[in-house]
Amino acid sequence: MAGANGNVLTKIVHLPGSETIDVYRANGGYVALPEALKKSSDDLIDMVKRSGLRGRGGAGFPAGTKWGFVPKGTNKPVYLCVNADESEPGAFKDRLICAKDPHQLIEGTLISCFAIGSSRAYIYIRGEFAAEARILNAAIEEARRAGFIGKNILGSGWDCEVSVYRGAGAYICGEETGLIESIEGKRGQPRLKPPFPAVVGLFGCPTVVNNVETIACVPHIVTRGWEWFAGIGTERNTGPKLFGLSGHVNKPGVYEAPMGTNLRTLIEEFGGGVPGGRPVKAVIPGGASCPVLRGDEIDIPMDFDSLTRAGSLFGTGTPVIMDDTVCMVRAAWITARFFAHESCGQCTPCREGAGWLQRLLWRIETGEGEEKDIDTLLSVTDQIEGNTICALGDAAAWPARGFAKKFRDEFLQHIREKRCPFGGGSHS
Amino acid sequence: MATVTLQIDGRTVTVPKGTNLVDAGKQAGVFVPHFCYHPGLPVVGVCRICLLEIEGRPKLVAGCATPAEEGMKIITRSAKVKEARRAVMEFLLIHHPLDCPMCDKGGECTLQDYTVAMGPAASRFRFEKTTWPEEDVGGKLVLNKNRCILCLRCVNLCKDVAGVEEIAVLSRGEETYIGTIGDRKIENELAGNIADICPVGALTSKDFRFKSRPWELKNEPSICTLCAKGCNTVVGYHPRRREVLRITARENMDVNQWWICDRGRGQFRAIHAPDRLQGPSRRTEGKVQPVAWNAAIAAIAEALRGVLARGGPGAVGVIASAELTNEELYLTKTIFRDGLGIQNVDAPERSQSPVVYPKFTIEGDRNPNTRGARAIGVAPGTGGRTVRDMIQAASEGQVQALVFLRGGPLDTFGDPATVSRALDRAALVIVLDTHASPVAEKAHWVLAGATHVEKDGTYTNSAGRVQRVHRIFSISPESREDWRVIQDLGVALGVLPERAAEAEQVFARLAASTPAFSGMTYASVGDQGAPLTAASADVAVG
Structure with a gap:
């Protein structure tokens, strides 16, 4: 049932009308849901645990384990929040699913709800994804008419409602507790943990927050079995993965490949190499928060563990490729500017530190920096990391530190020459 | 009442279950610094000055947001904790105007005290500081956002104790600020407490500001006599001028907790009113x-x-x-x-x-x-x-x-x-x-x-x-x-x-x-x- 090249998650995205229920069903859609409804909640959770599916939102937490944290026999409603707030610079894989295969997401959402004992799902979508929100809403209506959403789904006696909740343009609402606050109508800012959402989440009730791609994997695990999923990729990094290539590649886009696919393979074979045959200078492997890799570090399996070992992060698996025309100080500054702008501002190290990093990088980029600014920069990243309520602090600290450490010479060149050797140094 | 026993800097202490590590520290005689935490307000855990180490855990935790657990070993005197506190102080001060000599809070300012105790002596921040104009936010309060450290005590006092959202957190990132919304002003009669609990000179009392340095006052315990509640107060008496310059709240968990109303706070005026009777x-x-x-x-x-x-x-x-x-x-x-x-x-x-x-x-x-x-x-x-x-x-x-x-x-x-x-x-x-x-x-x-x-x-x-x-x-x-x-x-x-x-x-x-x-x-x-x-x-x- 796989599509061209054996693709599963992106099997139908190239087909005309792929966002409609008819095309989805004609290609094997909504087969998993009736199968899942015959199973028990425990069986489904067990299945996902055994599949080895790790969260595709960046942290790589085992999805089945997360589901298992929902207290059994709770008398409160249980919620599923699907995180479609994809806002990390470089990441655009979830958007493809929302736009081109919304029913895969809806079917996964329904099965996941059934597994965790929920009858209510919210798909929290990034505010800028207006078209995708419309497509999802239309798909939800189709699914409702087909009897997959609503009361007594497929005669199972189980009810489930799914709705789309649009964000208002804050990256931080992709953090799971920031997302929950936002759905509750509050200022989007992360909560103190514990308690974790599985126990006290949306409206104070047990809640699971899963990434779009994570949820999209679920129907396939049900129809093909956990063994199939676990057989793809590497031992602790299983299943198919959507890789979003951007930057200096000939064919940027979303590609499906097994977890653990080599980064160089992704760039050269999927992405068609760097335009003009220029060398790869640097790659941000998994979205802007992941520390940069040098061009000589890209022979690496793209999975959570390999990148962590390499001192970076897998993140959302969406590499940004930069050739030798890119100024690393400027790249670092653009990243820092993003995180400073997106910090919710509630806790001190992130609020103050992210803005400070941005200023330091800009000063170096404009040729006004001193060598001690690099030391201050590294020290500020140390002062942020690990000291904040949520991971945005870390996300601001890691890339700045990564660029400064991996490309220290280029930073020093800016300082020595009192200018950007790439001719940069103006806002644009 | 269920209790837990833990160690803080080697001191064994038994506290009621649910006690956070700032309060547990207090009971053990170990001071854990805190800006945002206030026992009468919801825990927000945002200032991060109470970061401390729990033996066996890789990351520092916010003491205010972490309940004491049986057998915990808390360390507040490690180099790691010291460095985290210094870091938070440095961050809090990068945009702070350091205008203590002309700030009304000087002398009773938590930020000032902590800076002396644990802050860096000099800042490495060599950029222009963000500045804001001073503003009247109603409620007999003046807001100076330059000094604000965004501890949210004011927001939560209004929201949680007074039940009104008259002051809020606005914008985000380093542009985050505390403010009133539109033309609205702070109108609740508990707003004066904000001046008491603001840990910096951001929200000060219009009645008291520039009247006196706090150390010139003799602070005497008293009771408010404006209603039958009998709130406990501190009377700030200026001995040289023979004048009561302010009345602030005094904690009494059986009566008024940490708060008094603005009527009681304004009672000092009546003491020196021109219509006071003189002799028989x-x-x-x-x-x-x-x-x-x-x-x-x-x-x-x-x-x-x-x-x-x-x-x-x-x-x-x-x-x-x-x-x-x-x-x-x-x-x-x-x-x-x-x-x-x-x-x-x-x-x-x-x-x-x-x-x-x-x-x-x-x-x-x-x-x-x-x-x-x-x-x-x-x-x-x-x-x-x-x-x-x-x-x-x-x-x-x-x-x-x-x-x-x-x-x-x-x-x-x-x-x-x-x-x-x-x-x-x-x-x-x-x-x-x-x-x-x-x-x-x-x-x-x-x-x-x-x-x-x-x-x-x-x-x-x-x-x-x-x-x-x-x-x-x-x-x-x-x-x-x-x-x-x-x-x-x-x-x-x-x-x-x-x-x-x-x-x-x-x-x-x-x-x-x-x-x-x-x-x-x-x-x-x-x-x-x-x-x-x-x-x-x-x-x-x-």
Whole structure:
């Protein structure tokens, strides 16, 4: 049932009308849901645990384990929040699913709800994804008419409602507790943990927050079995993965490949190499928060563990490729500017530190920096990391530190020459 | 209550389950710094200055947001914790104007204290600081956002204690600021507490700012006397200027927790109001003349004796007041009811609409000592008249002398026209009060009393808690504590055998003779108050 090249998650995205229920069903859609409804909640959770599916939102937490944290026999409603707030610079894989295969997401959402004992799902979508929100809403209506959403789904006696909740343009609402606050109508800012959402989440009730791609994997695990999923990729990094290539590649886009696919393979074979045959200078492997890799570090399996070992992060698996025309100080500054702008501002190290990093990088980029600014920069990243309520602090600290450490010479060149050797140094 | 035992910097401490690590540290004698955490507000965990280490955990945790667990080993003195605190201090100060010399909070500023204790001596931030203009946010507060560290105490006080969202967190990232929304201002009557709990000089009191440095003040414990709640306060007295410059909240978990209302906070103004009465005075044929204390007391006693001799005890009405202390009310009852046999003894009710906030109520009874008056028995005796009856009787000539132990507007005592007629018709009207009033204006004798910060004594709040006030200063050499004035009258009238040298002795007599107070002393009342003796309190209160 796989599509061209054996693709599963992106099997139908190239087909005309792929966002409609008819095309989805004609290609094997909504087969998993009736199968899942015959199973028990425990069986489904067990299945996902055994599949080895790790969260595709960046942290790589085992999805089945997360589901298992929902207290059994709770008398409160249980919620599923699907995180479609994809806002990390470089990441655009979830958007493809929302736009081109919304029913895969809806079917996964329904099965996941059934597994965790929920009858209510919210798909929290990034505010800028207006078209995708419309497509999802239309798909939800189709699914409702087909009897997959609503009361007594497929005669199972189980009810489930799914709705789309649009964000208002804050990256931080992709953090799971920031997302929950936002759905509750509050200022989007992360909560103190514990308690974790599985126990006290949306409206104070047990809640699971899963990434779009994570949820999209679920129907396939049900129809093909956990063994199939676990057989793809590497031992602790299983299943198919959507890789979003951007930057200096000939064919940027979303590609499906097994977890653990080599980064160089992704760039050269999927992405068609760097335009003009220029060398790869640097790659941000998994979205802007992941520390940069040098061009000589890209022979690496793209999975959570390999990148962590390499001192970076897998993140959302969406590499940004930069050739030798890119100024690393400027790249670092653009990243820092993003995180400073997106910090919710509630806790001190992130609020103050992210803005400070941005200023330091800009000063170096404009040729006004001193060598001690690099030391201050590294020290500020140390002062942020690990000291904040949520991971945005870390996300601001890691890339700045990564660029400064991996490309220290280029930073020093800016300082020595009192200018950007790439001719940069103006806002644009 | 379930407890957990843990170690903090090697000190073993047992705390109730659920206690956070800042409070557990306090109990263990280990200071854990904190800006945003306040025991009376929701935990937000945002300032990060309370980061500490738990043995076996890789990351530092926020002490305010982490409950103590059995067997935990907390470390606050490691290099890692020290570095985290220094880092937070450096971050908090990068945009801070460091304008302590001209900041009203200087001297009682947590940020200033912590900077001295653990902050870096110099900043590595070499950029222009963000600046904001100062603004009036209502609620008698001025907001200086340059000094704000976004601890959110102000936001949460309004939201959680007052139940209104009048001030909010706006924008995000380093542009985050605290502000009011649109044209709205802070209007809740608890807003003054914000100036107390703001850990920096961001929200300061319009009433107090630039009046004095906090270290110039003598801070004395007191009680608010504006309603029956009896909130505990700190009176900020400026000894050199002989002036009370502010009143702030004093923690008492049994009464007001950490808060007071803005009415109580503004009470300092009345103490120094221009209409304060000065010494005794006598009005004859429309002319008011000052009289020396001894002469006044003697003349009043003689006049009262005259009325009693001509008309008997029924010709005198004593209108006491639940604004008076227990000691003053005890003397009133002892002298007028027990000593002179006057049955017309009563005190007027004074009420207002209560103001109920989710976590604080401004009570409807405006008298601070209604419970005390009842417990002591300041009420009409057998056949005695109530306040209204006394006024009615005076207006008809049956009561010839009226002794007011607090004056006030005419309608405090009944229908204003009737009160006015009664005052005109009575042969002898005596008023003991602190401020000029329509009643005092018509009195033959006016005796100047003392406000609650100018005398020793106790009040009994609506919950039956007896609480102390202290004589912090005297408004003028001519002023006297009310209990001394009443006592002097009793001696001059021949019904008090001796004078007490201090209010404490009066209280001892009250405790010895009144079941509700039995066994109580100033020592047992302390600075947190003590409940009326339970067994008898309910009987006395009825």
